Amino acid sequence: MNKKIGDVILDVRNISLNFGGVKALTDISFDVREHEIRAIIGPNGAGKSSMLNCINGVYAPQQGSIRFRGQTFTHMNSHQVAQMGVARTFQNLALFKGMSVLDNIMSGRNLKIKSNILWQALRIGPAEREEMVHRQAVEHIIDFLEIQAYRKTPVGQLPYGLQKRVDLGRALAMEPQVLLLDEPMAGMNVEEKQDMCRFVLDVNDEFGTTVVLIEHDMGVVMDISDRVVVLDYGKKIGDGTPDAVRSHPDVIKAYLGTSH
Amino acid sequence: MKPRSLVLAALALLSATTLTTSAWAQAKEQFFPLLSYRTGPYAPNGVPWANGKQDYIKLINARDGGINGVKLSFEECETGYATDRGVECYERLKSRPGVTLIDPQATGITFALTEKVTADKIPLITLGYGLSVAQDGMAFKWNFPLMGSYWTGADILIQHIGKKEGGLDKLKGKKIALVYHDSPFGKEPIPLLQERARMHGFELQMIPVTAPGVEQKAAWLQVRQSRPDFVLLWGWGVMNATALKEAQATGYPRDKMYGVWWAGAEPDVKDVGEGAKGYNALALNTSGQQPKVVQDILKHVHDKGQGTGPREEVGSVLYTRGLIIQMLSVEAVRRAQERFGKGKVMTGEQVRWGLENLALDQKRLDALGFSGVMRPLATSCADHMGSTWARVHTWDGAKWNFSSDFIEADEQILKPMVRAGADKYLADKKMTRRTPADCQS
């Protein structure tokens, strides 16, 4: 991989989060550089998803701050985050079950739609033109993800692997600068995983999108990520290049030791 | 199926049924659409009322063979006291051949029909309920609030209370509470009571009860707090019995309570029994099986197994009111026939004239078997009420006994109010009063 890693775009500082008594995250800090692929690994319940939820503003951390492109936030608001160009896929598919593949991905463009409700009701002039423009963009994503055949199918009826793609597609539709992927390959067979890896790498190369990736499959992580954060029981126990992390004793104890 | 075509299928079905049903009523018969509610919250009061009307029709057919040979026919339609179902019933039955008039049996439906009957030229009779201002026949050509409105009722109650106190001037400084059904029905008497309060200087306290009135604790706590000298009960259905029970539970003396004629029937006090002892209510009519007409019904209808309801309920307060309503309707047709041709089926317009020219003196009432049941009544083009007299009766724990003689509502107070109200109505509607010439039509 010969791409230039830019400077820090997302900087997480001393994040602590707890539900009632349960400590989900304690004093987590790490940074993400532009154009890199940053992996967060750790055993189940290590707090990986909670970490993303904090970045997304789904959860409000009790302590710490998040610095994104020079602005510092103590609590992110989902809408803001999205506007600033952070997209996200979900661990256990959070697709809009009642809607078609097309609509699901189209909904990723909603931030970009300007025409007001009245125009939309009449569906003339700007409103319709906008629809067409965004439809075009979405069709590109559909082609890119090779799901043309399922355009009009309700996502509920798609096989798991394809749903994962739609999830990715919806995130891509936002044309994000930072893409948070929550176990994009969980529960996939080898071929599907390879496809998904390809998509992630392509996104990263073609659009230079920064990727923050949560993944269980060590192989995948080691192959595609530039740097890795290791969490265990809500604490950070390792951070660095795959090789550095791989050889880190705590990591071996906490993670590799326990995993298959 | 597309939605509307789906409906159309249903409609085809409906029209078929409506045709089959209307086949029952040949144009040679005087047809009475009977809107009733035999189910729902107000059924206990609605049923005897409806039975009375039906039995009288049956009586006329069985005993007299109709009106001058014109058989009477009827069809009942269940409204459940709901306005939209009432309108549906009206639309279903209004176009039957020989349709006579409508008694909606509900204030809400009356409002909705007031506009429609004018267009369809069908008289709307609302005996003792409906729009008080409709007494003014010059403004409301098609409405007939016969024998009394909420205004006359309220007025009579105040007069009666005044009498008991030894003169209306004695009401000065007294406190009278109006516990009313929170709906147009319950609110209608308020303007008149306010007028009376101004005149005699008593304090009027208004306590609404949310329909249907199953939960009145708060209302009666207020009564207990302010300890009014009298309570006027303007309820219908379950509200009345509940009110009496709450009164008992909060220790308010029942003999200081006065109900409107819709709060003075058996269903209202029956299961309160002793607890309602001493409670007073207005009465438009007697109850009991002594009157000749009731005897006739038992003889010609119930003994023949044609009775509508249970025999023992014949002659109850609301049943008898049903009889009167139907009797007046029949007499209106008879009167109309005198002018437009005996033995003919009268149209709505002709019946309207009949209603406007009713003249039932004591002799006539006796002949009809209604002696003692009600007072004589005479309507005119200007007065669609015919009589504003009523009595007060008191529950002794087992039956109703009259505790006053007939009292007439005070013209001096009512006339201007009715006139003003009617004028406002006409103004809102941008309509003009009828001309005397119009009375001849």
Next chain:
Amino acid sequence: MAFFLETLFGGLMAGMLYSLVGLGFVLIFKASGVFNFAQGAMVLFAALAMARFAEWLPALTGLHNGALVALLAFALAAVLMGAVAWLVERLVLRHLVNQEGATLLMATLGIAYFLEGLGQALFGNDIYKIDIGMPKEPIFVLDSVFPGGVLINKEDLYAALIAALLVAALSLFFQKTSTGRALRAVADDHQAAQSIGIPLNRIWVIVWCVAGVVALVAGMIWGSKLGVQFSLATVALRALPVVILGGLTSVPGAILGGLIIGVGEKLSEVFLGPYVGGGIEIWFAYVLALGFLLVRPQGLFGEKIIDRV
């Protein structure tokens, strides 16, 4: 002051009855996730049944001991409610397993219509009497403290006692009996319950039976207060704020909620009502509940929901 106390008591008494109806909602929602709008219809149906049985029994059996007749009538009505419960499970619930809440809600409304029709068809639509010897005259307490004393509605007092007893019995049933524990298990997690071999359908029948009995008691109390007639079905609407305030899944919530609503609406009607023309209690109860919801969206005792993604 005396009057304030009277209002307070009045509110508590009314509230106790609300809790009773609310309890019916909660029981069924806990165990089957159904928001049972038929509760009101069940109250009506049960009360009608009991009243009419009490009328018919003497004729049929020649019994004339009032108490005994009332007891028998109650038992028969309870059995009938059991049958209803069984039918509901058979014909409705088991065909609608894991549908959305709204669908189930509508189904129960269908049941409500059916019961209202059936009840009136079988038992008539007049006013009927339930006589369980409730005292009607009020008593006065604390007249040493306040002039005229504080009026307490004896009937309500007894009613509240009965309600309290029932609640106690129910909580015992839930805590102590194995069925009760099974019910709680089901309430917590259907799948889990099934996987450890608790037959869901039977639980549902049981819980609807219990709700039926609760409805019967509520109907009996209200019936002896107001007379048994169609309007009983409308008390359910008065009890709805109770369950959202108390939390759909919490029995103590239903009880406390009932009391809060009862007191709240009576105080509001009596002390605020006059300034705005009165008649505010019904919507005030809802607004009160709404106020609570805005602070605690899951109700007074409902479990907190955390969005997991």
Next chain:
Amino acid sequence: MFYRENGQFKTSYRADQQIFPIRQDRIAIALLLVLAFAVVPLLASDYLFRAILIPFLIIALAALGVNVLVGYCGQISLGSGAFMAVGAYGAYNFFVRIPGMPLITALILGGVCAMLFGMLFGLPSLRVKGLYLAVATLAAQFFSDWMFLRIKWFTNDSPSGSVSVNSLQVLGLPLEGAASKYWFCLSILVLMALLVKNLVRGAIGREWMAIRDMDVAAAVIGIRPMYAKLSAFAVSSFIIGIAGGLWGFVYLGAWEPAAFSVDQSFRLLFMVIIGGLGSVMGSFFGAAFIVVLPIALNQLLPWVGGWFGFAPSTTVVSHTELMVFGALIVWFLVVEPHGLAKLWSIGKQKMRLWPFPH
């Protein structure tokens, strides 16, 4: 056979995104409109117009509004009756207080009142979900019941609190005859249906459905729950308000608050669930079902009784009506929990493949 889309190739996204991509559907709709506008008025009797068609059209419009909120945005509401009432009384006040106020303007302004009222009582939806919200919206219902009984100003100081309108005109034409009223309601319904269809297949519709299906994910892709929910409440209650105005002005002519009771709210929610959540057509199915069925039963039962040689009394009929109605509702929910619209689309799928089984 005849219901095929093969050979109908879309060459532009516009063509692909029209409301009825399949030609046969377009033809069917066109025919249907002709039928509704031209043929029905020729066939229908006065009774059908006044007692069934007009109420059906108005209620269908209200159901459409409810479906926007419940079906598309997933916010269960039992306040619809209140929104109708606000629409009706709002329109009434504009109509009688401002001389020369044209009917249509009054209705729209009434709709606006309902819209504001709806948004106000929609605020809890930002914090409360599902059935809790459903019950919470009942507050709107009981509050409006009270408001229109107590605050005299709303009812133009009529002593009883009931109001009435007459001599209605639309664009100078009198709105008296049954047929003209039918056309008026039908036109409004068709127009509204079109607007709603545009909304739900556009960006705002996707926002509503996103909130309905998975609100967290929706927030993460930048949809503001506040905006989505309140806009749904606004659009929904605006439409319901207009329906309320029509109900009062065109159907009843004179009304009291009880005309918009809580039962109305329940019936409307029924319609959208029986008809099909998130389906414009479903709203119409549902409305037809709930409006026509009881009346049909009420008239058919005596007829059926006739076959078996007995004439059931009104009492029996009305009780049987209740029972059959309730049973049918349950039955429909059991057969197709996703509503009549779902049956409809299944039927369409089968037609596509007919005569070959997939």
